[in-house]
Amino acid sequence: MARESFDKEIQFLRLLSLAGGAYSRQQFAARLGISVHTYDKTLRYLKEMMSTHQQRLPLEQGVELSEGLRYNHYESADPLLLFLFRAKSLKESESVRLSIILGALQGEELTAKETLDRCNETMPVDYPCPDEKTVRGDLKYLEEVGVIIRCAGGRPYRYKAANDLIDQLSDEELMDLYDYVDVMANTQVPSVQGYLLRDTLKKALRKRDYNPDVADTHLYKYHYHSRILDEAHLYTIFRAIRQRKKLRFLYLSPKRAKSYASQNTNPLFERETEGITETLLPLRVVYDHQYGRWYLVGHNARQGTMKFRMEGLTQIEEGESVPEEEFVQKLDKIEEQMKYSWVTDTLRPLKVAVRFYNPDRSGANFVRERVEAQGQWGTITEESDTTFLFEITVNGIYEIKPWLRSFGSSCEVLEPAWLRKEFIAEWKEIQGYYESIRENI
Structure with a gap:
């Protein structure tokens, strides 16, 4: 998914979760800052994306877009459209292809050529069949992130799904692990990775004929959708902090009437946005438990210390690096200013x-x-x-x-x-x- 598209989907889902059905199509599009045509296209794209990620589930386990907005005191539902994180760095064809590869490696060990044959056999007709180089690249990527492992033996290498930990657990131990991850994902921050792990454990339990939804010992209703959606920015910001790099972004204040602005790539249709383009050296990330909000705190060469609500950040790009001495100096100054901050305040x-x-x-x-x-x-x-x-x-x-x-x-x-x-x-x-x-x- 393109970076600009992902920004739009985040703002679209945030407004959808907060407003529910209170806005008409025209009002929703105006509040987001897009046309009604773009609204319809984005909603259709989200539904198709969700169907893609749920394609391997039985019909009764599938999830409709509206289910993410339905309020029910008696269920522990996933936060709205967590699938967005699974798709944010993948094209739709990549998402389908990786799902097929992982499904094929669940039950047996396969070589790259055998995996390619499985992809060609099961790839939907709407998607092009991959070549051997593409499949080998996918296998290398999945091995690097720990999803699959290379089996012992010489060439040709064989691969299988990395399920050893789950397979070695008894039913009771697996249920205990699921309960623990469920509690931590719902109560700790950041929590996206916890929800993804919980989803994996839920699938493992279903394979053993357990229904984790029935056996839930803790029920949660998620109230801070922004917290989950804003976690998409955390990894970009943390990487910039580790590498001592500046960030460039378009900031749309939550107090303004618009919450999204498209990139002006065509000079014929260029127009002023309501956002502010900023360059910032990121220094700290703060989470406000009272309202479920993330804040970015950093240094700007023009205005000094600046604080931004993370939900207003769009079009984030990494900039140039700064010397270690400069970074440490700015960080020490921020920490001294925020020594007594309840959240991010730097007043007297x-x-x-x-x-x-x-x-x-x-x-x-x-x-x-x-x-x-x-x-x-x-x-x-x-x-x-x-x-x-x-x-x-x-x-x-x-x-x-x-x-x-x-x-x-x-x-x-x-x-x-x-x-x-x-x-x-x-x-x-x-x-x-x-x-x-x-x-x-």
């Missing part, structure tokens, strides 16, 4: 003091447990049997404020005084909404 540090109230009922103290888990470097001081104090120094209050507000009546802000007044004003405003309803009743 100030002290925040809060009194938390333990729940009245007996059992788990979920307030205390949540503060201990999410309170970062803040300190907890016991005050009484019913309350405890939480103190932390942070860069500004705008990022920590939603977290404090989420505790409701279990949280009382003590310092700074102006923040306490803001909370009092907000709760009075909410109280006013409810008082009028009570009077009418």
Whole structure:
């Protein structure tokens, strides 16, 4: 899939998951910044792509595009269209060909020529049959990524699927491994690789006549589709950080009306985009658990430290390298600025003091447990049997404020005084909404 196309699919799926059926075709296309014709073509392409990746499943196990948007409390569904990651670096013909090769190597050991014969026998009529050089290249690639292994013996080399670990596990051990991967993929970041591994284990269980969907011990409903979709950028950014390279990209702010802009490759149809072209030395990647957002933090020669929400990054390209000394100097400066950042804020540090109230009922103290888990470097001081104090120094209050507000009546802000007044004003405003309803009743 072309890089520009992948950017468009990501933004298309993000808007589709957030808006559902709330937009008409015209509204959806206008919000994305594309024509209605491109909207129809993209939707058709996504459906065809999904069908390609589900082609080897029985009919009852196939997945429709609409299933990714269906809400069900009683199922642990994959995040919306995880198949996009399987297709992002492959042409459609490559995806079909690799699926055929992997399927052929599941049950037996084959040489390159035998694998070529299997491809020619089962390749759909709509796709060209590969030559021997192409199949040998595919086998080399699959061996490098660990999907297949070369069997012992001389030439001609024989290959088989790398299923030894799964095959050596008992049914109970395989189920335990699936449960572990299921939990980690749904709770840890990044998680795309975990979902892909879970998908592989699910197929292995089905081959043993187990239905993992029925035996699920944990059920999750994914709320942060952006988190999954934005992981596509992580590997490009991490590679640039390791190689000390700058990145060039078009940034479309989430606050703007458009979330995608095509590349202007034809001068006759060139037009201004609503995005901003930036060159940045990437230094850190930050994940905000509160909202499920990824942030890119780096240095710009013109504006210094800059922060971008990753969902707005499109058309990412690697630029020139910088000396190691310059990279370390910029990184040290960023880390000093963000020493007290709740997420990415670099405002003036100030002290925040809060009194938390333990729940009245007996059992788990979920307030205390949540503060201990999410309170970062803040300190907890016991005050009484019913309350405890939480103190932390942070860069500004705008990022920590939603977290404090989420505790409701279990949280009382003590310092700074102006923040306490803001909370009092907000709760009075909410109280006013409810008082009028009570009077009418």
